[in-house]
Amino acid sequence: MRGLFLALAALVAALFVVSLLTGPAGLPATDSLRALALGGDGPLPIVMREIRLPRAILGLAVGAGLGLTGAALQGYLRNPLAEPGLIGISGMAALGAVIAIQTGLSMVAALALPLAALVGAAAGVALLVALAGPRGGSVTLILAGVAISALAGAGTALVLNLSPNPYAASEIVFWLMGSLADRSMLHVGLAVPPMALGAALVLSTRRALDALTLGEAAAQALGISGPSLRWRLVAGTALIVGPATAVAGAIGFVGLVVPHVLRPWVGARPSALLPASALGGAALLLASDIAVRLIVPDRDLKLGVLTAIVGAPLFLHLIWKTRSGGRV
């Protein structure tokens, strides 16, 4: 188990460095890292500190957040098909961003788009709390999440439908595919603090998620408070998924596939799966973000498209492998 964590941490660290060294400028590695650490004159420190560093940090944070919330929601719902988008927050964040693009707000200020996405995410949380209430069970939460996702999807479709010109429409479609290109330290400052808070909240549910292995009644009898667990999970997930969607767009499959792949390696215990999935998610997203820059550097392949292309067959393979066992 410790070996797995060390290996994942080493992989994430290596991919983080490779991500810093990957780009169209084709800069020498040692000079780049020296410029990043020590600064200096010329374009090199600016490229490293203002372009590549925020991209690598966001890849790390968004990937870790998606892996962590995916594992937590699967543990809470005791369903391996749960994923971070399930509770509707990412859909609402995307709707906020799409409205910002449509109204031209995103052209006014650099942070107007992510801020609008955060407003959308907050509206999603308010709706979720109003629908699922303080006393609903996990099923109420899923149903409310599905309803909110459907609503956000309809809103996004409506905005696209009413889009006055094809440029706005194509910009919306491309944004929805998810990307980490051209993000600044402002995006990092906006997204990472709430995500760190959310991660702390989600990680505080580890023991409770372990207890839920035995079902809700047995977990409650083990001293786990259902409402407190749900509150921490919803708030933590929203604080991670909202900002992640705001700065990176919709990136699917990371939160679904990573916990799946890692579950057998941690003995299926949710408490161990949470940190493992955070590391795994970071590794997968950093690797994908490196790949989009290497595969077709001149065509701007979108990150969300790549994670779906890689994730969906991986998921199919897992289903194929576990099919004989009768359980996923």
Next chain:
Amino acid sequence: MVLRLSDLSVTRRRRPVLHGVSLTLFPGEFVGLIGPNGAGKSSLMEAALGLIPFTGQSSLAQMPATDRARHAAYLPQAREIAWPVSVADLVALGRIPWPGGGRSGLDRIATDAAIARMGLEPFRKRTALRLSGGEQNRALIARALAQDTPLLIADEPIAGLDPAQQLACLRLFRELASEGRTVLASIHDLGLAARFCTRLVLLAGGHVLADGPVDAVLRDDLLRRAFGITVRRVETPDGPAILPL
């Protein structure tokens, strides 16, 4: 006194399920909760633990959640194991209420003792979901034992076990009682309940119909009122056999 319920009533969806139940359990008792399906046995256990809303008093439900979990272990009727965890990890879940998070020396001792007591050593490393239903049941009982509480509340612990395992489970509960712990278990097999329990509580229609020593509860008139059946008692060298007719 390990558990005191006084005037406990439960209403679910405007339908009264339990009505004015009073019950006190003492150390060293193995109390069999008997009664027809739908009599409110499970509701009684859940309300006593404070898992469902009720009116009246339960000494257990009044405790803070962690203290309660260190005082009473609960084996629900629905035997859920959500993830393919190993038997050892499953049993260690019983240590969640205790400091140490299941990994301290004390936790390991309690976990190992529970595994040994349920004869699960050969299954230790096996995935709990790949065991048979009866073996899973034993692993879940071991989980409750690992919680190391003065009181064990078990909802139909022997349902689905083979005869040998039924006997082993009830013998174990009797042993726990003789060690000074208290066991409250709902049991459908009247003969086994009569042989192993130190005291029976007969529940019917949400009321306690009878509460006391085995002979005082398994009376013809009471059983007819509760189950609508008569029973034949056959005294054997190994104890009474009870045959429902």
